[in-house]
Each structure stands twice: as C-alpha cells, then as structure tokens.
Amino acid sequence: MAVVFGGILCAYMQNGYRAEWAGYNLSAQAQAIQMVEEAKSAKWDDSSCELTNLFPGNLRITTNLMDLPISGTNRMYVTNYGSLTWVTISSNPPAVVAFIKVDAVWKYRRKDTDMVYTNTVATYFAKDQ
Numbered sequence: 001m002a003v004v005f006g007g008i009l010c011a012y013m014q015n016g017y018r019a020e021w022a023g024y025n026l027s028a029q030a031q032a033i034q035m036v037e038e039a040k041s042a043k044w045d046d047s048s049c050e051l052t053n054l055f056p057g058n059l060r061i062t063t064n065l066m067d068l069p070i071s072g073t074n075r076m077y078v079t080n081y082g083s084l085t086w087v088t089i090s091s092n093p094p095a096v097v098a099f100i101k102v103d104a105v106w107k108y109r110r111k112d113t114d115m116v117y118t119n120t121v122a123t124y125f126a127k128d129q
Helices: 002-040
Strands: 059-065 077-091 094-110 113-126
Touching: 002 059, 002 077, 002 094, 002 113
Parallel strands: none
Antiparallel strands: 059 077, 077 094, 094 113
C-alpha cells in the first residue's frame, strides 16, 4: 500500500510542477507575441515608419512582469529580445518586407535550481498587412 500511495503522490506532485511550468511558458509566449503584434500594428508608409522607432538600431530589449498570479515575492520576469530585419524581395518593382524575431527568455525555479528557457516567435510582414 505504501508503494502505491507513494507512486500516486509522486505523480501528483510531478503533475503540479508541469502545470506550473506550462503557465510560465504560456505567459512568456504571450509576451513575445505582444511585441510582434505591436510591430505589426505600427504605421508603415513612404513618409515615415514607426518600426524604426520601435526597434532603434534594429534591436529592442524589454523586461516585463509575467502575467501570472502574484502572491508576495513570487514575481517572475521575462526579457524579450526583438530584432528587425529588412528583406528585399525584388528590386523591380521594389518590394520590401520586415522580418521580426522575438526571443522571450525566462527562468523557472525548481528545487533551488534555476533553469532558463527561451520562447521564439518570428514572422514576415509587408506594408499594409
């Protein structure tokens, strides 16, 4: 009986750890997607381009609080590393697209060990899309 209940308890605890990790993972992914959507909604026309303001030097680094339940000091942060690359598809007629890549780096602590994970979101988009 002890072996059976020990196995059940161990499986229950492992399930809790996995559910906690999934929450962190989903929150980090949402933060990365938020940066991509912000770039996609920027004004991009022939006179000005807000993308260059969002990504000065074609790089943007932000640190945000993860969207998780907070109790006391368990605040978790995610750091987003966003990059913007202009890709010329054709020169005649001129066609340029933007390539946005965001790496969301976050820590997960389990049993006094910090593990670092990275979620990546990448997309191409053109003017007025």
